[in-house]
Amino acid sequence: MNFNIAVFPGDGVGPEIMSEGIKVLEKIGDLTNNKFNLKYGLVGGAALDDSGLPLPRASLDIASSSDAVLFGAVGGPKWDDPLAQHRPEDAILGLRKFLGLFANIRPVKVFNSLLNSSSLKPSVIEGVDIIMIRELTGGLYFAKPKKRWNTSRGRRGVDTLRYTESEIVRALRVGFELASARSKKLASVDKANVLESSRLWREIAIEMSKEYPEVELENMLVDSCAMALIRTPSRFDVMVAENMFGDILTDEAAILAGSLGMLPSASLAGVPKENDKAMGLYEPIHGSAPDIAGQGKANPIATIMSVALMLRYSLGLNEPAVAIEESVNEVLEKGFRTPDIAEAGASDILSTEEMGRRILQTVQIKLG
Numbered sequence: 111m112n113f114n115i116a117v118f119p120g121d122g123v124g125p126e127i128m129s130e131g132i133k134v135l136e137k138i139g140d141l142t143n144n145k146f147n148l149k150y151g152l153v154g155g156a157a158l159d160d161s162g163l164p165l166p167r168a169s170l171d172i173a174s175s176s177d178a179v180l181f182g183a184v185g186g187p188k189w190d191d192p193l194a195q196h197r198p199e200d201a202i203l204g205l206r207k208f209l210g211l212f213a214n215i216r217p218v219k220v221f222n223s224l225l226n227s228s229s230l231k232p233s234v235i236e237g238v239d240i241i242m243i244r245e246l247t248g249g250l251y252f253a254k255p256k257k258r259w260n261t262s263r264g265r266r267g268v269d270t271l272r273y274t275e276s277e278i279v280r281a282l283r284v285g286f287e288l289a290s291a292r293s294k295k296l297a298s299v300d301k302a303n304v305l306e307s308s309r310l311w312r313e314i315a316i317e318m319s320k321e322y323p324e325v326e327l328e329n330m331l332v333d334s335c336a337m338a339l340i341r342t343p344s345r346f347d348v349m350v351a352e353n354m355f356g357d358i359l360t361d362e363a364a365i366l367a368g369s370l371g372m373l374p375s376a377s378l379a380g381v382p383k384e385n386d387k388a389m390g391l392y393e394p395i396h397g398s399a400p401d402i403a404g405q406g407k408a409n410p411i412a413t414i415m416s417v418a419l420m421l422r423y424s425l426g427l428n429e430p431a432v433a434i435e436e437s438v439n440e441v442l443e444k445g446f447r448t449p450d451i452a453e454a455g456a457s458d459i460l461s462t463e464e465m466g467r468r469i470l471q472t473v474q475i476k477l478g
């Protein structure tokens with residue numbers, strides 16, 4: 111098959127991690143007789159420097175004519191001016207809105223070989239395998255009014271937490287579908303003891319659970335959920351939350367896995383079902399890490415795992431996706447590490463490129 115893939119490396123470590131992800135993708139193309147037509151575009155600070163806009167028209171055109179988007183990272187001190195009219199982050203927010211990417215999926219799987227890299231006790235995180243779903247185009251991030259103004263009694267600012275029924279239904283549907291394909295447990299996160307939008311969210315979750323009698327739904331308040339997530343993370347399987355709660359909880363969940371450098375994400379414009387493809391954007395959850403950019407220290411695993419998610423959710427190629435995930439596991443089992451996941455005194459520390467090559471070679475053996 112032929113696929114069009116938009117590639118937006120962005121800023122900081124973005125280009126170096128992306129190049130490892132692309133090498134794995136191209137190798138998979140050769141091994142499975144698929145052709146990936148890559149179209150590169152500028153986003154974030156790189157685009158601001160080029161045209162003054164973080165998400166120029168040319169990049170939007172590339173994205174909208176593609177089957178999926180691979181995104182590196184954006185931002186850096188050079189573009190940090192709080193008074194600037196445009197910020198690098200506008201690129202990712204703009205792509206979410208433009209492509210209708212309403213569901214952010216972040217798997218958090220703890221690798222046995224990395225049990226000691228987390229700041230939590232190995233006994234707490236052993237076996238953790240969670241999929242977090244975050245609503246991505248509604249709530250406080252986008253709803254209006256959203257502004258600041260001056261009054262005679264001082265400055266004011268407002269953001270609006272508004273959700274429509276259809277926005278809630280489609281986000282929850284991703285949760286129910288993924289839960290019914292896994293261990294059939296769904297935790298829906300809200301603040302229904304205080305917020306109207308959360309009471310609506312919970313009401314709809316309970317209604318929808320009748321369509322999924324096999325899925326056990328647990329409605330949780332966000333504050334106690336945040337606590338349970340680090341106290342007893344292995345009790346969770348699939349979780350779903352609105353935009354802002356999800357932003358916070360997904361970063362919290364990331365520490366379970368030891369390093370941000372391990373975690374991929376998918377942002378989908380449709381509900382992923384078996385044999386069904388959705389347009390999606392795939393990115394590592396770590397940022398542009400300007401402090402280590404260009405030094406070969408960045409961990410390419412999150413990006414390579416994001417390529418796996420793309421193969422699974424947008425291209426319908428599950429077998430190579432599994433091959434990537436197993437290869438990452440094997441390379442870690444053999445003791446290879448990038449600096450972010452290395453224990454003190456470790457000897458087998460690889461550069462970004464060396465780690466990418468190890469994983470690529472393992473994928474090649476599996477699919478060859």
Ligand code: IPM
Pocket residue numbers: 199202203357
């Ligand atoms: C994320 C990030 C973004 C968000 C920022 C960079 C706008 O934190 O993807 O979680 O808040 O959604």
Ligand code: MG
Pocket residue numbers: 357358361
């Ligand atoms: Mg975040």
